[in-house]
Amino acid sequence: MTSTLQSTTSPAGGNGPSTPNLGQSVWLVAEREIIARVRSKAFLISTGLMLVAVLAAVIIGGALSQRQSTTTVAVAAVGPAAAELAHVPNVTVKSVPDRDAAEKLINDGTVDAAVISDSGNPTGFKIIADDSAPDNLVAALSISPSVELLNPNATPPGVRYLAALGFGLLFFISATTFGGTIAQSVVEEKQTRIVEILLSTIPARVLLTGKIVGNSLLAFGQVVLIGACAVIGMTVTGNNELLSALGAPLAWFVVFFVIGFVLLAALFAAAASLVSRQEDVQSTVAPVTMLVMIPYFLVIFFNNNDLVVTIMSYVPFSAAVGMPLRIFLSEAAWWEPLLSLLILVASTVVVILVAARIYRNALLRTGSRVSLREALHTSRS
Template sequence: MSFLVIGAVVVLVAIRVWLRRRRTPRTVAPSPLWLGPFTGDVAMISAREIRERLRGRVLRVGTLIILGVIAAAIVIPVLDKSTSTPEHVGVVGPVTALQAELIRSSSTEVGTDFTLLHVASVGAARAKLRAGQLDFAIVDGRQLMVLAAISPTDSSTNAQLVEALAKNLGIARAIVDAGISPAQASAVLTAKSLPVLALERGSPTKSPVHSVSIFGLVIVFVMLTQYNTWILMGVMDEKSSRVVEVLLAAVRPMQLLAGKVLGIGLVAFAQATLILAFALLLGDAVGSSFLHGTGSATLAATLLWLVLGYAFYCWVYAAAGSTVERQDQVQSLAFPLSLPIIFGYIMAITTVSTGSASGLFKVLAYVPPTAPFAMPVLVGFGEVTWWEFAGSALISIGCTVVVARVASTIYRRAILRTGRRVQLRELFSASSR
């Protein structure tokens, strides 16, 4: 709890400092343009891109919102669990030691505390249920009484506890009715599981559903769509503001394009790293189970494929951005461009939830547009060797080189054509060189 208070204070102080700096009048004297250690053309273009992005409100506010959402997703379940009120369980009639033990074990299983309240009669139990003084009641160890019927889809703590207790108390009763003494019944119901002897050392990632983090897939999906939209908008902005003609008088189209995607890429991965580190540290600090199941191999594969996926798609989006110069044209382009990303994401999420990879899904792990989603899942399943992984990465890198060259040609031919959206067939006709 103290961690949260400290975190909230730090965020508030940071916001106040930022607002104060914004109110401070700027000096008129020019300051040296910060380009850091960058000296080459591509590096200089990247440095400008990085600086302008960091100055922009969109990145700062967007990052704060994402961090806020992640913090809420991690902290709220923990707070909810720690502040949940104990279940008030009414008991009519005597409670045997076995029943008491089963109530304890069931509440532990559900993850809640309970308070036993002895009630004189069934009528009194009904009255207390109606008055809201009890969550449910156990009548003579034979029946559970609730106020409203519990639906099969109810996942509340109360419903889970009632369901667990009904099952466990029923088994206990059957065992007792079979003539086994209460002590023997208690020994049976609280028996430990048998040890399992493994002849060979198993893979730590054998349990697919738990070892593949859906969180990683969500991050790759959100980041790829967000960062590539930055590229699309950035190229479109340079075209619509006409600054691109001034720039191309000094540098080659490929240099301008490479500087832009590199600059945006570095900002993007700084943001992604910040978000992941924040999620991991916060999850660890508050003891959240949010990121449990993310193996280190899966995490590394996810990050690597985030880089490879960005490298592949950024050229496609940059080329597309050079064909448009208005917001409405961008919107009409963004959806078809994102279809392969959406397809890969849905296939990966479906595969993780079913727990097994189909033949088609394994093929998708070698296709550059869908590999950023499919390959980390196969890594999580333990269904890919290192050389298969490397092969997929090499295919992606090779295709990225080809896509970059084609994108550069499209960019060079389209970027100075203004007035309307440029069609691809116009760019590759003989008169359009």
């Protein structure tokens, strides 16, 4: 990359190579990060497998949710109630002359249950089955009280959990994957002394910015691809209602994720700059990894706790998970995503400034691990 920087075309009339401007330098570093990652077979294979898994999970899950079993019922002449079974969804009616014929069909497995006359029952009929009566048949022939729902548009618990799991898992996988890539790249450059060559050509802040930009673009691209696979899967299975409900939450998730990942990427780079050996990377980035894991576990275990999810939607490290979930559940006012986004942007700016100082002061220090105090207070040109 150094030779690339030095061979930038000179201005018209110039005889020698020109120094690239800030934007060009940042893009050269970002391009180097992207190319190195895209050329990795492990990255390409893992990304491909992830996309296939997401697509398969959505399609299979949608197919199973739409799959409905059919209950076959033998019916003797039991009055008007028997005629109603013909209109019950997923119930197939088979007429029989008497109870003996019905029991024979139950015993040989031809039917799941039977409805016969019973003068001693207030309803005038009863259900007979082998070891258990089909729930849908019992429900269809039961006398149910009238029901009034105070919150008819509430999201079912199962859908709520799946949405929470989806947002949490997507954030967790992408942030840890590309955050770890940044950390390993920083330590590798320190360990091989390549960073000394790079810093002779470009400032540390440019190197840091390029790494963040390159990996952020990769993470953004992966999130978009995963989202596209989910959309394709829901379209194939005909889950148009769910797809429509996820439209706005997914858009907000992408916005929050992009900014939130920049914040985390800066922390991963700063933490990794404190050490000079690959063996020490995991321990030094562990606190940052915890910041990524906490939102994931919170949204899994407390997705039905409105207070916890609300707090998560305003905390910078978990806003990318909490706020889209609240938007999906229609629990966030129109101004809340904007306020949360403003807090996230302000926090990201502060974190980048602090991380840049740590990165600049610790990058050229090899050997023993640099303490956080030293990195914050040591001044380097």
